[in-house]
Amino acid sequence: MAVLKSIITAFITLAVYSSLVSAAPEGTFNTTRNAVATFTKGVNGTITFQGYYDEKTKKESTLITVDIQSGLDIPAEGYPYHVHVKPITGDNCTTAGGHLDPKNITDLFVCKPPNLAECQPGDLSGKYGKLIADNGKNKTTAVDEYLSWTNPDYTLLNRSVVIHYPNSEFF
Ligand SMILES: *[C@@H]1O[C@H](CO)[C@@H](O)[C@H](O)[C@H]1NC(C)=O
Ligand SMILES: *[C@@H]1O[C@H](CO)[C@@H](O)[C@H](O)[C@H]1NC(C)=O
Ligand SMILES: *[C@@H]1O[C@H](CO)[C@@H](O)[C@H](O)[C@H]1NC(C)=O
Ligand SMILES: *[C@@H]1O[C@H](CO)[C@@H](O)[C@H](O)[C@H]1NC(C)=O
Ligand SMILES: *[C@@H]1O[C@H](CO)[C@@H](O)[C@H](O)[C@H]1NC(C)=O
Ligand SMILES: *[C@@H]1O[C@H](CO)[C@@H](O)[C@H](O)[C@H]1NC(C)=O
Ligand SMILES: [Cu+2]
Numbered sequence: 001m002a003v004l005k006s007i008i009t010a011f012i013t014l015a016v017y018s019s020l021v022s023a024a025p026e027g028t029f030n031t032t033r034n035a036v037a038t039f040t041k042g043v044n045g046t047i048t049f050q051g052y053y054d055e056k057t058k059k060e061s062t063l064i065t066v067d068i069q070s071g072l073d074i075p076a077e078g079y080p081y082h083v084h085v086k087p088i089t090g091d092n093c094t095t096a097g098g099h100l101d102p103k104n105i106t107d108l109f110v111c112k113p114p115n116l117a118e119c120q121p122g123d124l125s126g127k128y129g130k131l132i133a134d135n136g137k138n139k140t141t142a143v144d145e146y147l148s149w150t151n152p153d154y155t156l157l158n159r160s161v162v163i164h165y166p167n168s169e170f171f
Contacts, residue, residue, distance in 0.1 A: 011087045012037045012049070012159050025061040025143045027054030033062075033149040037161040041091075043071030045137075047081075049156050051149040062144045062156075064124065068163075070136045077166035078130025079138075083122035083147070088160045096160045099123055102153035121146045121154055124161075131163065 012035050033051025045068030052061045072079060084096035099107065100122025111119035111126025119126050128142040148154035 012156050025052045027052040035156050043068050045069045047161050062147045064142045066140045068138045072133035072136050074166050075133050078132045079163050079166055080125040080130050081163045084160045084162050087158050096162050
């Protein structure tokens with residue numbers, strides 16, 4: 001297939017409450033701020049986003065849980081993954097549009113820890129590392145303070161997550 005650089009995409013939808021891992025952020029998990037991208041082709045697995053709010057610090061944060069059970073077949077290099085602005089239509093990855101980038105940082109800026117505030121909020125692998133395959137799988141978590149559940153420009157809902165092959169940082 002021509003210029004299909006992504007491995008697979010999944011639409012982010014509201015999730016039902018699911019149990020939490022130990023790496024939970026400060027604050028309270030708001031069960032209505034709960035979204036999941038479910039991958040069923042190319043890779044099997046989920047990326048879950050759970051929104052927290054800390055009354056004391058007034059800080060929003062999102063616990064990101066990656067749980068890919070199969071399909072990451074290229075070892076060592078790592079798969080880039082991003083939140084893209086649009087939901088996916090059919091199997092056409094181009095319909096995902098660009099990265100979630102409300103501040104117009106653009107793909108030209110190379111996101112490097114620890115300066116995560118300067119990254120595109122959608123550049124998950126830039127902020128937290130590419131998904132390193134372990135027997136086709138990856139399981140990892142991150143606590144994010146740059147996505148938002150209240151600012152519509154930063155929201156996750158009705159967008160998509162794209163996992164790219166290791167040789168294609170962007171599309
Ligand atoms: C939970 O999230 C919803 C949707 O963003 C919001 O309307 C509600 O106020 C939040 N509840 C609490 C206790 O923060
Ligand atoms: C995903 O799971 C389905 C059902 O278990 C299986 O048929 C399919 O081969 C799996 N795909 C990959 C990429 O592992
Ligand atoms: C895929 O989507 C893009 C953007 O919406 C469109 O320009 C292109 O024609 C589509 N390709 C196919 C094969 O449908
Ligand atoms: C980013 O670019 C879009 C489209 O050009 C524009 O509408 C928006 O105002 C810009 N946002 C910022 C923060 O510059
Ligand atoms: C998953 O990928 C992350 C980098 O994003 C890496 O730190 C971690 O070791 C990998 N975990 C597994 C179980 O593959
Ligand atoms: C997401 O899409 C669903 C249906 O496709 C719609 O009911 C819902 O209001 C949308 N949510 C947001 C936050 O846009
Ligand atoms: Cu991407």
